[in-house]
Amino acid sequence: MRIRTYGFVLLILVAVVPLVAFGILATRSAGDAAVDEVRAGNQRLADSIAERIEAYLDSSRQRLALIGAATRYATDAPAMLQALTVDARYLREVVVIDEGGELLAGSADGPSLADQLDQALAGTSSWSAVHKAPAGEQRSFAHTVTVVEPVIIAGEVRGAVAAVLDLVDVWSPINQARVGAGGFVRLLSRDGVLLAHGHPEERRHVFAESDQAALLTAAEGEDTTVTPEGNEVILAAAEVSSLGWKVLVEQSVAEALDGVQTMKRQLALLSAMAVVLAMVIAWALGRRTVADVERLERHTRRLARGDLTGRNDARPRIAELRTLSVALDRMAESLDTLHREARAKERVTTFGRVAAGLTHDLRQPIEALRMSIETTLADPDDEAAMEIFRWVSEHELPKLSGYLEDLRRLATEGDLAVEAAAVEPASMVEEIASELRGAPKWRGVEFETSGAAPSVRADYRLVRRAVFNLAANAADACVRNRGGTVELRVREHDGGVMFDVADDGGGMEPELLIRVLEGDFHSTKRTSGIGLGLGVVRHVAEVHQGRLMGESQPGEGSRLSLWLPPEPPSQKRL
Amino acid sequence: MTRPSLAVLLLIASCRSSCESHSGEPVLVRVSASTGLDAPELGSASGSAGYALDLVYDIAGELVLSSVRDGRRVVVELKEPRAAELAGAVQFRSLDRTEVLGPSRLAVNFADESSAAVYDSFDHAGVPIGPFALVEHDSDRWLLERRAAGPIDAIEIVHTTRQDEWRRLMARDIDVVPLAPAMYRAEFAGVDSIRVIDIPPKGDTALYLSVTTPELRDPAVRRALAAAIRRGPLARVACGEASCGRPDPPEPMVWPPLPESLSLTFLAGDDSFLAAAQVLAVQLRERGIELALEPLPLDAFTRRGLAYDYQLIMAPLGRDDWSYRRFLSPEHPDALSTTGYANPSYDAAIGDGDFARADQILAEDMPVTRLHELRRFAAVDGWLCGEVEPQSSSWRWIADLEPCGEP
Numbered sequence: 018m019r020i021r022t023y024g025f026v027l028l029i030l031v032a033v034v035p036l037v038a039f040g041i042l043a044t045r046s047a048g049d050a051a052v053d054e055v056r057a058g059n060q061r062l063a064d065s066i067a068e069r070i071e072a073y074l075d076s077s078r079q080r081l082a083l084i085g086a087a088t089r090y091a092t093d094a095p096a097m098l099q100a101l102t103v104d105a106r107y108l109r110e111v112v113v114i115d116e117g118g119e120l121l122a123g124s125a126d127g128p129s130l131a132d133q134l135d136q137a138l139a140g141t142s143s144w145s146a147v148h149k150a151p152a153g154e155q156r157s158f159a160h161t162v163t164v165v166e167p168v169i170i171a172g173e174v175r176g177a178v179a180a181v182l183d184l185v186d187v188w189s190p191i192n193q194a195r196v197g198a199g200g201f202v203r204l205l206s207r208d209g210v211l212l213a214h215g216h217p218e219e220r221r222h223v224f225a226e227s228d229q230a231a232l233l234t235a236a237e238g239e240d241t242t243v244t245p246e247g248n249e250v251i252l253a254a255a256e257v258s259s260l261g262w263k264v265l266v267e268q269s270v271a272e273a274l275d276g277v278q279t280m281k282r283q284l285a286l287l288s289a290m291a292v293v294l295a296m297v298i299a300w301a302l303g304r305r306t307v308a309d310v311e312r313l314e315r316h317t318r319r320l321a322r323g324d325l326t327g328r329n330d331a332r333p334r335i336a337e338l339r340t341l342s343v344a345l346d347r348m349a350e351s352l353d354t355l356h357r358e359a360r361a362k363e364r365v366t367t368f369g370r371v372a373a374g375l376t377h378d379l380r381q382p383i384e385a386l387r388m389s390i391e392t393t394l395a396d397p398d399d400e401a402a403m404e405i406f407r408w409v410s411e412h413e414l415p416k417l418s419g420y421l422e423d424l425r426r427l428a429t430e431g432d433l434a435v436e437a438a439a440v441e442p443a444s445m446v447e448e449i450a451s452e453l454r455g456a457p458k459w460r461g462v463e464f465e466t467s468g469a470a471p472s473v474r475a476d477y478r479l480v481r482r483a484v485f486n487l488a489a490n491a492a493d494a495c496v497r498n499r500g501g502t503v504e505l506r507v508r509e510h511d512g513g514v515m516f517d518v519a520d521d522g523g524g525m526e527p528e529l530l531i532r533v534l535e536g537d538f539h540s541t542k543r544t545s546g547i548g549l550g551l552g553v554v555r556h557v558a559e560v561h562q563g564r565l566m567g568e569s570q571p572g573e574g575s576r577l578s579l580w581l582p583p584e585p586p587s588q589k590r591l
Numbered sequence: 592m593t594r595p596s597l598a599v600l601l602l603i604a605s606c607r608s609s610c611e612s613h614s615g616e617p618v619l620v621r622v623s624a625s626t627g628l629d630a631p632e633l634g635s636a637s638g639s640a641g642y643a644l645d646l647v648y649d650i651a652g653e654l655v656l657s658s659v660r661d662g663r664r665v666v667v668e669l670k671e672p673r674a675a676e677l678a679g680a681v682q683f684r685s686l687d688r689t690e691v692l693g694p695s696r697l698a699v700n701f702a703d704e705s706s707a708a709v710y711d712s713f714d715h716a717g718v719p720i721g722p723f724a725l726v727e728h729d730s731d732r733w734l735l736e737r738r739a740a741g742p743i744d745a746i747e748i749v750h751t752t753r754q755d756e757w758r759r760l761m762a763r764d765i766d767v768v769p770l771a772p773a774m775y776r777a778e779f780a781g782v783d784s785i786r787v788i789d790i791p792p793k794g795d796t797a798l799y800l801s802v803t804t805p806e807l808r809d810p811a812v813r814r815a816l817a818a819a820i821r822r823g824p825l826a827r828v829a830c831g832e833a834s835c836g837r838p839d840p841p842e843p844m845v846w847p848p849l850p851e852s853l854s855l856t857f858l859a860g861d862d863s864f865l866a867a868a869q870v871l872a873v874q875l876r877e878r879g880i881e882l883a884l885e886p887l888p889l890d891a892f893t894r895r896g897l898a899y900d901y902q903l904i905m906a907p908l909g910r911d912d913w914s915y916r917r918f919l920s921p922e923h924p925d926a927l928s929t930t931g932y933a934n935p936s937y938d939a940a941i942g943d944g945d946f947a948r949a950d951q952i953l954a955e956d957m958p959v960t961r962l963h964e965l966r967r968f969a970a971v972d973g974w975l976c977g978e979v980e981p982q983s984s985s986w987r988w989i990a991d992l993e994p995c996g997e998p
Contacts, residue, residue, distance in 0.1 A: 096876055103828060103869040106774075106862075158758035185778075217781030224762035 040288025059253035067255035085178025098122035107186035137177035200268030309333030325353035382413035442507035483557035486550035494522025521574035623756035742993030772863035773966035797908035817960035859886035
């Protein structure tokens with residue numbers, strides 16, 4: 018996981034998730050609390066309006082009582098009654114009787130007091146049920162109640178006053194009540210008759226056949242309901258205790274919860290802003306550190322690729338990262354120094370190895386030349402010796418010259434370039450076998466060639482020396498084993514060419530084979546005869562990016578193989 | 592029962608078969624009438640009936656070239672040769688008979704000169720070629736059907752009370768309250784689905800004082816009575832605001848003896864008249880006058896008024912020149928007397944067109960005193976649209992309503 022991703026995930030887990038969770042919980046909790054507050058507020062309003070209605074009716078009742086009292090003791094009761102009721106538009110059919118039930122003022126066709134007379138004369142006021150005229154063409158459209166009040170003067174009941182109250186009279190306190198921006202109040206009788214409604218349009222239903230009973234039931238239990246007019250509202254109900262009327266405060270659900278929704282939106286916005294702020298702060302504070310880490314990571318990769326020259330110019334602000342940066346630079350410097358030293362050593366080693374290889378290779382033609390000269394000097398007339406001398410001169414002297422040239426180049430230029438050219442494996446091994454057959458050293462050893470392989474591009478002289486050395490070692494083993502056969506075979510393998518050199522010269526122990534193949538072997542001629550020659554073979558394999566392999570059967574023989582790719586690496590230096 | 596001509600009957604029949612509302616159903620508009628619907632004959636109808644008949648009868652003035660009245664006979668020259676058609680269709684109060692004098696000439700004979708004078712002053716109204724035809728009627732209900740295709744197919748006029756008509760409109764039981772007193776205007780406040788149209792006031796509620804009854808024969812008494820009335824408080828009760836009260840006349844320097852009792856006649860069923868009457872009773876009682884209130888139904892009210900059979904009567908009084916003719920001497924050829932008042936000086940002033948002087952004379956003689964501006968409004972349910980101008984004395988504007996929603 019990259020540090021940016023990690024940082025982002027960390028930010029999400031540490032800042033965003035907690036803030037969002039808080040926002041959700043807070044919003045939900047606040048929302049619930051707000052809804053409860055809305056309901057509680059509406060309930061308080063309903064209670065308040067019910068009290069107001071109660072007070073209003075009470076004032077109407079008191080006013081009627083005053084009218085009754087004034088009329089009762091007026092010298093001209095009818096005139097008094099008329100004067101006091103002119104302005105009372107909604108008080109109709111007012112009658113005043115004395116304590117004996119005799120009519121003092123008002124129409125004899127007024128409301129009957131028969132049912133309420135005893136109550137009134139006993140000092141108790143009474144209200145009838147709401148009288149809603151029956152349906153029909155000629156009905157009166159007014160909802161009325163009959164009010165009877167005792168006339169109490171100087172502490173005793175001296176009569177009664179009755180009137181029909183047109184319930185349009187109670188519209189005023191209902192019309193004035195407002196619930197929020199668009200809510201209204203509804204007044205229902207005990208039987209569900211709509212008496213008043215705060216909304217002017219809904220008020221039209223007061224005089225129409227409108228079933229409000231369901232609303233009464235809804236007000237008892239449900240939190241929200243749909244009104245007969247089709248609006249979904251939150252209801253709160255309170256009772257006008259003296260008459261059992263119901264005051265319903267209704268506020269549309271949308272409006273009631275608008276404040277809640279607004280609060281939720283604000284909370285959500287605040288949470289979102291907090292999240293954004295956290296991310297901005299985290300980004301502002303963290304980007305430098307992340308950049309430092311990434312810079313360190315790039316620098317480390319560069320070091321890993323082997324580029325030890327780069328250095329961290331910009332130091333991180335974080336102390337640990339700064340220490341790491343300094344340490345990386347020092348490590349790079351040390352590594353660079355070591356690398357240069359190693360390269361120098363390697364160059365020396367390579368120089369030495371190549372020189373050693375050349376020295377090894379030089380020995381053979383020099384030895385052959387020496388033997389040939391000695392033989393010839395011993396018997397100048399020996400034709401066979403003279404033949405050998407001529408062969409050695411033709412074959413070994415040129416090789417000697419080539420080796421000396423390589424040594425010169427190594428000494429002057431410091432290395433030998435791989436001079437790639439097309440190499441025909443089969444002809445090469447045939448040439449080598451022919452040379453080996455002519456070498457007096459290996460008389461008694463059979464040299465065979467076989468196989469075919471496509472040409473490859475390689476340094477001819479190096480490859481020839483390597484294959485020659487393999488064959489020479491194999492021949493030496495046969496000589497030590499008092500004869501044998503060395504087989505040189507070529508074959509195509511893995512896109513390149515495999516030079517197999519096998520002998521039946523007795524083989525070697527596995528441990529020795531391993532050491533031979535891995536190069537950790539310093540032998541003398543006295544021990545096995547395998548030494549620097551194989552070093553040349555390993556080196557040739559290395560510079561061509563080939564491989565040296567081998568197998569051996571102790572008591573039997575060995576086979577060493579040099580594999581070369583079809584193309585050498587570009588300008589491999591020794 | 593009216594005497595619709597064959598042509599009218601055919602028109603009604605064709606209307607019934609072809610008149611449809613925009614939704615396919617016949618459009619019926621229900622209208623309230625707070626006064627009685629008796630006497631559907633033009634010339635004898637008054638109150639709601641008279642206003643409604645404007646839907647039935649057209650003013651035929653445009654048909655008349657000229658007319659000459661001779662006593663109880665009016666000879667009319669027509670612009671078109673329709674004398675025979677109109678002779679059979681004329682409807683008017685106290686109509687005696689019609690005579691066809693020629694293709695474009697007819698004579699209309701009345702039972703009395705007054706009716707003849709009224710007919711002549713109405714521009715020869717009385718031709719039932721209005722937009723609607725009266726097809727059914729009784730004292731509580733009229734049914735009018737459109738004669739030709741139009742937005743409203745039928746109008747049903749139902750008798751109701753002032754107290755109930757605004758409630759019935761709220762309840763959608765009726766669609767139009769054509770004439771309601773200002774005291775009910777506040778009930779429609781905020782009700783957007785009801786269109787309230789104020790009717791330009793053209794007159795006042797006035798108190799006519801009988802000049803013939805012994806108690807009021809003395810103009811000083813009449814002036815004192817008029818001065819005893821406080822019009823501001825009366826207006827607040829009767830029309831809802833003190834501003835509609837007319838100015839109080841000056842109080843007399845010396846109050847003459849006032850009668851101990853008087854009767855006040857007024858039209859029953861109108862809350863504003865009742866309220867005004869009750870206030871008058873209270874105010875006059877303070878002056879020692881016991882006022883007996885006599886609310887009467889329209890026909891009786893009209894009859895008593897025309898017969899000068901009252902002491903005090905409360906009725907509308909216009910402010911136009913035509914209203915001055917009410918106080919011309921009864922025998923004056925242009926008189927429309929409903930008071931029995933007669934003063935040659937007044938007649939002369941009117942004859943000279945000197946209305947200021949006429950007002951002065953009236954203020955001295957006090958056959959009438961204005962109480963408060965007669966403010967009325969019309970209320971129309973929102974499903975009826977149309978640019979209309981309601982009038983206080985005509986319901987012809989109802990014909991211009993058109994449905995723009997569902998009732």
